Amino acid sequence: MSDDLLEVRGLTVEYVAEGGSVRACDDVSFTVRRGEILGVAGESGSGKSTLITALTRLERPPAVTTAGQILFRPHGVAEPIDLVPLTEKQLRKHRWRDLAIVMQSAMNALNPVLRLGAQFTDVLRHHDRGLGRAGAERRTEELLSLVGLTAAQARSYPHELSGGTRQRATIALALACGADLVVMDEPTTAVDVVMQRQILANVLRLRDELGFAVVLVTHDLSLLVELADRIAIMYAGKIVEVGTAHDIYHRPSHPYTAGLRASFPPLHAPVERLHGIPGTPPDLRRLPSGCAFHPRCPKRFEPCDSVVPRLSAVGDQEVACHLHSHDRSEVVDA
């Protein structure tokens, strides 16, 4: 298992509030291999953005990581490091050098009063003390050219750039210090479909050239099917299915995955009637008993409203669904 870059075990993130806390991520476990693109898909409120901030240890109160491990093995480190107990100061050594992030909205992710180039050079020079100003500027130009931007754009302020340009710039920024893992939180929601494709094509090409791994979170399953190596499906704070993009698309095992899959037009076939998933995502403060999806599930049966299904291997995939569980002696929900 030495090619595992990241191993998340039982990660639980809660929003602490008066009158009880809300579990936005509940016992989430998965692995990311070196150079792999792992897609995380789910509806709004499924906890996928919370997962991203928890992975990068950027969660802010009231969000608190209450349990679990984030075992991270960046290059040049023999033993995996658990990111969860690290202090901010200890984390700072890994930030950007090993672990970088692309934010949801490039509009707001860049400091409006600093030129684009300055937001590259400050991080470059912070992580490489020997790098002079000229060296940092040269490196900035190289990085920008990776995503098809010019040196002239480094002298622009963020508001002078289009949404797509800004988003490509934040991707270039994430690559500045050669991180092993780049997490992306819906990096293409703010741009149009054409730009979306260009950006994702860029990400794929750069991943092939530079070999970083990506955890990409989005609600757009069809996008992940094209881009990701493996896909994890989240529902109500839990991962309900993990599998290769091919399997998720062609052989979804969980009824929720099948529902998501059916809500998107097919890739290479005439558009037929699409089916949504009836109902709405559950309120995390009042989760349904048993499987959280059971009130919306077309295939629910006797154990679904009382027993919480656990994520377990079914062939190459992992599924948390009673339809696929061989052993029903699971935790009985109180």
Next chain:
Amino acid sequence: MTDPMMASEAALAEPAAKEQTARPRRRTSYLGKRLGFYLLVTWVAVTLNFFIPRLMPGDPATVMIAQITQRTGQPPNPATVESIRLLFGSPDQSLITQYWGYLGQLIHGDLGLSISQYPVPVADLVMSALPWTLMLVGSATALAFVIGVGLGILVGWRPGRGLDSVVTPLSTVVGVVPYFWVALLAVWIFAVKLRWAPVSGGYAPDATPGFNLPFMASALGYGALPVATIVFSAFGGWVFGQRNMMVTTLSEDYVLLARAKGLPGWTVMLRYAARNALLPSVTNFALAIGGLVGGSLLTEIVFSYPGMGFLLFDAVSNRDYPTMQAVFLLITLTVLLANFLADSLYVLLDPRTREAS
């Protein structure tokens, strides 16, 4: 699986050229426009200043000449009469002629003669009072801004923690205490009881005003207490405003990204959070400069400080219209200047405004 995406790869470099802009020209043209606007408003203010006494019922100029005659026992000389007529209206001349004469007089710095201290020119009174006020209120405003905004940045960086829970409520309480009460209390405690500072005045009576050490030292000593009272009353507002802006800015994605970049805490706090959270405070600071001349009334009355506020107070008590008018004109001009300063500063600090208007 990825094939359909690669076709668009070639189009990547294309949008680069369009986004280049002629930035330096834009900045000057923006400032040029603002400058033009302020020159226009200045002209309007000066013109209003011309019309207001002429709109008063009766003939203020005649009343004034009578007042001077009464005070000095003889009618003023023809040149003075002419000047008063220009400033306050003449029944014999056309409005246009008067207006040109008035503008000419203003440009030469002739603001008429004071009535209460006849025949001292108003310009002389203003020129001797202005430096005192500028030094007093200027240094107090700057100090309050630096202390208040600095504290605001610090407490806003960690809202709800130790420093915030002490400084913020305290600065709010201090900010709402009426200023005159603070000033009187300060005089009573520090000047009367403890005798650490002089009770009133701008400098020791035995010092000769000018560029000499004894005078400047005594001016500093006399100014310390009034400055301290202004800073005490004003800094709380800065703390509060800056803290709240800081808290708002902290939730911005670019601050989170700066943290994700692993930049040191100070860099994130100052270069990313405070640099953006400072913008409204800078505007407010420039606007506070507008209150420089007019806002020192209470301080100068409590401390009998020889500045503009005291001059105005004196002029009002003695119905010295030429002096009052000059002070009002100066207050208007300071406010305009401060607004212009605020605009210009904002352009320097926030690149986004360079495109506006």
